[in-house]
Every structure is written in structure tokens, then in C-alpha cells.
Amino acid sequence: MAHVAIIGAGMGGLTAALLLAAAGHAVTVCESAARPGGKLRQVAVGGARIDAGPTVFTLRPVFEAIFAQAGERLADQLSLQRLDCLARHFWTGGGGLDLTGDVARNAAAIAAFAGREAAQGYEKFAAKAGQIFDLLDGNFMQIPQPGLAGLLRRGGPGLAAISPFASLWTALGKYFPDSRLRQLFARYATYCGASPFTAPATLMLVAEAERRGVWRIDGGMARLADCLQRLATARGAIFHGNAKVVEILARDGRAAGLRLADGTEIAADAVISNADIQALQSGLFGAAARDAVAGLNKGATPSLSALTWVATGRASGIEPAHHNVFFSGHYPAEFTAIAERRPLTDPTVYLCAPAKGEFFILVNAAAGTAPSDAEKSAALQAALRKLAVCGLGLTLNEVVCTGPAEFAEKFPATGGALYGRALEGWRDSFARPGARTRLPGLYLAGGSVHPGPGLPMAAISGRIAAECVLQGPR
Numbered sequence: 001m002a003h004v005a006i007i008g009a010g011m012g013g014l015t016a017a018l019l020l021a022a023a024g025h026a027v028t029v030c031e032s033a034a035r036p037g038g039k040l041r042q043v044a045v046g047g048a049r050i051d052a053g054p055t056v057f058t059l060r061p062v063f064e065a066i067f068a069q070a071g072e073r074l075a076d077q078l079s080l081q082r083l084d085c086l087a088r089h090f091w092t093g094g095g096g097l098d099l100t101g102d103v104a105r106n107a108a109a110i111a112a113f114a115g116r117e118a119a120q121g122y123e124k125f126a127a128k129a130g131q132i133f134d135l136l137d138g139n140f141m142q143i144p145q146p147g148l149a150g151l152l153r154r155g156g157p158g159l160a161a162i163s164p165f166a167s168l169w170t171a172l173g174k175y176f177p178d179s180r181l182r183q184l185f186a187r188y189a190t191y192c193g194a195s196p197f198t199a200p201a202t203l204m205l206v207a208e209a210e211r212r213g214v215w216r217i218d219g220g221m222a223r224l225a226d227c228l229q230r231l232a233t234a235r236g237a238i239f240h241g242n243a244k245v246v247e248i249l250a251r252d253g254r255a256a257g258l259r260l261a262d263g264t265e266i267a268a269d270a271v272i273s274n275a276d277i278q279a280l281q282s283g284l285f286g287a288a289a290r291d292a293v294a295g296l297n298k299g300a301t302p303s304l305s306a307l308t309w310v311a312t313g314r315a316s317g318i319e320p321a322h323h324n325v326f327f328s329g330h331y332p333a334e335f336t337a338i339a340e341r342r343p344l345t346d347p348t349v350y351l352c353a354p355a356k357g358e359f360f361i362l363v364n365a366a367a368g369t370a371p372s373d374a375e376k377s378a379a380l381q382a383a384l385r386k387l388a389v390c391g392l393g394l395t396l397n398e399v400v401c402t403g404p405a406e407f408a409e410k411f412p413a414t415g416g417a418l419y420g421r422a423l424e425g426w427r428d429s430f431a432r433p434g435a436r437t438r439l440p441g442l443y444l445a446g447g448s449v450h451p452g453p454g455l456p457m458a459a460i461s462g463r464i465a466a467e468c469v470l471q472g473p474r
Contacts, residue, residue, distance in 0.1 A: 001025055004469055005258045005266050007245045007285070008274030010038025011455050012445030014228035015066055015462030016272050016469075021235035022070040023470060028266055029232075030243040030258060033410075037225035038274070039418065039447075040455065046312030046398040048358050049220065055352040055360060056083070056323065057215040057224070059456035066463060070231060077227050079218035086214050087323035089184050090390035097184070098321070101211050114178045125175040125185065129208040136205055141451040144464045145434030165426050171201035183331045187348065190364060192453055193303025193419025195335045200426045209456075216322060220354070224455075248273070248280075248442060250288035254473070255441035259286075270441045272465045276420065276448045277433055278413040292439035300421035300431070302367040302414070303453070304338070305404035307379050309361040313396035320353040326390045334364075341366045343375060349383045351392075359394065367417035370405035420448030435465040440473040 002025050006013045009031035021027045035041075043052040057063075057080060067074040074080075086099045097113045099106050103126045111119035168189050169182070176182040186196035188206035196203075217223050229239055247259040248271055257268040273280060273289070277297050283290045326349040328334045337344055344363060352360040363383055365371070371379065380401070384394055404416030411418075423429060432450045435443045445465040447453035 002269040002469070003028070003267070004270045004272060005030065005268035006272045006274060007248075007258065008032075008038060008446065009036035009225070009229065009239060009241075010274050010446055011040060011225070011228075011458035012447070012462035012465065013038075013272065013274030014225060014232065015459045016274070016445055016466040017237045017239075017462075018070050018228050018232040018235070019066065019463060019466040020469060021232045021237040023466075025469075027232065027237035028268070029237060029239045030245050030260065030266070031239065031241050032244045034241045035222075035225075036229045036239065036241075037222055039411075040221055040225050042220055042222045043310040043400050043402075045310050045400045048312060048355075049222075050310045050358050050360055051221045051352065051354060052308060052310045052360055052400075052402065054221055054455050055354070057217055057221070057455070058213065059209055060213055060215065062456040062459055063224075066459060067231075069463075070235070072231060077231070078223060080215040081218065083214045083216060083322055085321045085323070086210055087325055088321040090318070090324070090326045090392075091180050092327075092329050092386070092389050094391070095180070096318070096390075097180075099211075101213055103211070110181065114181060118176065118178050118181055121175040121177070122181070125172070125204070126208075126211070128175075129204040129211075132202055133205040133208040136202065140429075141457065142460060144468065145436070145450060166201040167425075168196045168199045168201050168203050171204065172196075180327070183327050184325075186331065187325060187327075189423075190304060192423055193417065194423040195304075195339070197332065197335055198422075198424040200423060200429060202426070202429065203423070214323070216354070245285060247286035248289040249286075250439060250442075253440065255288075255439055270443065270469045272443045272445055272462075272469065274446045274462070276411055276414045276417075276446065277444060278417075278448070279411075280444075282413040284413055288439060289442065292437040292442050293433065293444070294438075296433040296437075297421060297431075297448075300428075301424055302417035303419035303422040305365045305367040305369070305407055305416035305418055306362050307365045307371065307376060307401065307403045309359075309380055309383075309396075309399050309401050311359045311361065311394075311396045311399040312357050313359060313394055314357060315353070315359075316393040316395075318391040320351060320392060322352060322354065324351040324353065324392075325349070326351065326386050326392070328386070338364055338366050341369055343371075343379060343382075345382055347379070347382055347386060349386045351387065359396070365404055365416075367404055367408075368415040369403075371403050376401050376403060419453035420446075435461070435468045436474070443468050 189196040407416035
């Protein structure tokens, strides 16, 4: 039985901890925060605890497989409520569009919204998105370090048909002459922290992933992290909260454990880092870890950060769904302003309304910035104006804001980038590091490594890291 030490109780670390403990290994998880979850977090405001990270549960089969591997049924451990409306979308000057998981219903709604030609374009887009997802799910996302050569070998002729070299924005123009629909489906690039103007067209698969089902978790998304920790603990894993790791120890040319900020050393046969790879590369975990990943993230551009507000208050006007998006009047100008680190006067606003009087508001922002309190206030007012011109009035009572600087503090060495490296072309999808490093016994998990950001992808990374530990050094 090996002893595995894991840095971070984010989704990748939690998944690895559960699977390794279920396989009979001793597992110790050190988390710098008080609670598990990483970016899967809740914020207390006005007597409520409101999700302030991922707000929905997608790609359910990924988690069902992980739970099954640990001898559990997902449905027995979490209460999930499937949402009929995937998201409600609004534009300035009126006009709204709800999307569901049913292609025919969506086509009918789009026909009423923008005409039959637009509906036909959507049907073609949905078919293409499904084709991309099916090709890349088993041949790329689920495979450890697939590489372009591996994808070409597995994907075969189908790869050429998925527009791998075009940008998402360019590819969407072939399906959606209506600028509003092009904007709607381009927004899926931001799920990966990317600009739709540089992100590859393969990110159309994100729309398909969402179309296949969106669920709420009763009690909030943080219940998923709590559940994984509880199941891992039941299998013998040990979790330490408020335990900051300052060094990954190496002896005899391999990873040998962790040193904590209080001087405690934890010996281990293998180490999994669920921290952002930038934390290792910057030396935050010592020279051995830095050298083990040197150059693995070479040339990476940081992904988007965000300004978020968790609030209680009162809504009036249109009825918000769980997921709501209020679009800017000019998408190219919005992303140009972000790239130039200028304040957004006309932002696209994401609003989650998980319960009556509870709100989570998000606008995209550049990583590496530190908006002042005045700038944060101005950004919130711009967001509220956007909601108002689209027909939703929000009167807020208590508000807690988190911006790039606060995210940078929570996730060191990232500058507040929330999704690892930005995807600025087709090559970047293959540039994310895999689970193995140059230091035997040191493995990587989390949203900054393959297969990328988002709860399901981070969970897959944790599963891959656990499998690498079980396989041992190559």
C-alpha cells in the first residue's frame, strides 16, 4: 500500500483522493483553505450561502463513472435536479431566448426569435457540435496526454471535418448570420476562459456538453466537494484544512512528500499537485517541483479572470431562470477592452438566481489586474444597467465582491486567471501538461492541466492522475 500526498482539495484533488483511497492506498490531502472545493466555493452573505464558482452540474456520466469506480452510485449520494431551461438569454432593446436540451424545441424557439433560416443554421450547428463532442470525448478528453499525433491516429478522417484550425467566431458565422445567435454560442468560449475570437472552433463541443444536461445540486454546488471528501474519508483518506504546502520534497531523484508552512513534513511515496501549474513553475513548492515542470506551460497566455458579486436583494421585471446571460451590444469591442485592460462600460453579464432573493453576478475581466473599490463599484453599476435595459431590475441589499486580485490571492501565481492557459488557437489544446512530470512520483491534476478547466474536466484530470499513480513511474 502506497502513501499518496495530495496538494489541494479542488475537484481534481478530491477525485484522485477518492479513487486512490478506494483502491486501498493511504491518502493525505493538504488544503490551504478551511473547506474543500477550490473554485467550487460558496460565499456567505445576508444570512445565505450562495454558490460563487461553478453554478451547475454537467456531463453527469463523467461523475457517475467516478462514483462507480469507488463503489458508489451518484444518485445515492447527491440530490440532483435537472433543469429544463439551460439558460435564458437577453439583448439590449428587447428580445429573449431560452435554450433547452432538446434540439427540436430550440429550433422552434430560434425560428420564432430570428426566423426559419436561423433555425436551420442552429440545427446544422447542433449536429456539428455533437460530432465534435463525440470525436474528442473518447479520443482526447479522456486520454492521458493524447498529443496531436495521438488524436490524428484515433480520430482519423473525422478530425478534418470538425474545423480544428478555424476560430470559434469564424466558424459560427457559417451557421448564424444573426449576430445575436453568433454571440450566444460564441460565449461558450468563456467557459474555458478564452476569447471567442481566438479560441478554436472545437469549443463548439461545450454547447453540446451543456445540451446533454444541466443539473442543480440540492444544497448548492459545494455539496459535491463535501460528498467527495466524505466518501474519501470513509475509505481512510485524511484531510487537513488550513494546511499550506510550501515545498514538495524530493529524495533520491523522486517525489518524497510535502513540507507545510508550520514545518510539518509528510512523507509520501507519490505526490499529486492539484494547484495551478503556475504555482509549481514559479517556485512556490520548491526547486524540485519547479524543475519538474519547467517549460511545460511555455508561451501560455493567462485565461480570463472575472469580477463577481454575491448578493441578496429583490428582482423585478422579467423572471430570471437559474442561468441567465445579458449580452453586450458589441462583442468584439468587449473583448478588445478586456485585452487592453480597460473597464467595461457595456459588459456581458452572467446572472445566476439559485433562490428567491439570492444572486451571483459575473462579468469577464483581465487576469493580472487589481480594480480599486471605486472601479469595482462602477463595474457593478454597469452590470446592473445592462440588466435593467434588458428588463430586469435588481435592488441589492448585501453584496460581496471578488475580483482578479482576490482570486490571485486565493490561487497563488495565477494573477487571478481562473482557467489555466487561454486557448488562443488549435495548438493550445495540446499544450496543456499531462499528469506526469519529469520528477518520478510527482503528478499533476486540476483545471490548468489536461483536459482543461471546468468541473468535469478537472474531475477527469484527477482520475487520470490517480491512474498514473496506480501504474507507477514509466
